[in-house]
Amino acid sequence: MNDAPLGTTGPLDATQPPDRTERIPTGETADAPTPQDEIVPDAKDWTWVLERPCPDCGFVATDVASGQIAGMVLALTAPWPDLLERADVRTRPAPHVWSVLEYGCHVRDVCQVFETRVELMLDGDEPAFDNWDQDAAARAGQYERQDPASVAAELGSAADRLARAFLRVPDDSWVRGGVRSNGSRFTVLTLGRYLLHDLRHHLHDVDAAST
Numbered sequence: 001m002n003d004a005p006l007g008t009t010g011p012l013d014a015t016q017p018p019d020r021t022e023r024i025p026t027g028e029t030a031d032a033p034t035p036q037d038e039i040v041p042d043a044k045d046w047t048w049v050l051e052r053p054c055p056d057c058g059f060v061a062t063d064v065a066s067g068q069i070a071g072m073v074l075a076l077t078a079p080w081p082d083l084l085e086r087a088d089v090r091t092r093p094a095p096h097v098w099s100v101l102e103y104g105c106h107v108r109d110v111c112q113v114f115e116t117r118v119e120l121m122l123d124g125d126e127p128a129f130d131n132w133d134q135d136a137a138a139r140a141g142q143y144e145r146q147d148p149a150s151v152a153a154e155l156g157s158a159a160d161r162l163a164r165a166f167l168r169v170p171d172d173s174w175v176r177g178g179v180r181s182n183g184s185r186f187t188v189l190t191l192g193r194y195l196l197h198d199l200r201h202h203l204h205d206v207d208a209a210s211t
């Protein structure tokens, strides 16, 4: 629980839908924001997206079969090269909302983190995932200062590696488990579904449909 002005009620509160622009946490703990950074860490647990449609972006995780995940990773990351060519790529729409460039950096890093997690689940027995603080990663990586064209290339490569990781999952291994630092347990299948929602939701965050 934090005092973030964004999304503190969350999608579970039907009387107050989530802020359209809020970011998806990957579930790990987050540091308090620095005075220089008005992005407010969001520590909500989004695992509910595995059970019901997201009212914000419309993604329905339960509809996704294991064999669809690799292709959907590529499809849901395909818009980013064009998005990262926007003239306003570095502009935050509001002080507390990431720019397209910052979201692009985040999506690139999400792909890398989830590739690692898939590999861990295939290689180990119920591995515990390292904590990943997405806000700390954004600050440490100075997302706002990165080169959009480089980010586009890196994101494409990361998505390709991630898709290949899912393509390598044997049929009998989709049920293998792993545990996030906050205690949430995933299977390879539910990790894939969770990831796909994240990718879809971030396209919604940057209004990709309008491009």
Ligand SMILES: [Zn+2]
Pocket: 054, 055, 056, 057, 058, 059, 197, 200, 201
């Ligand atoms: Zn969503």
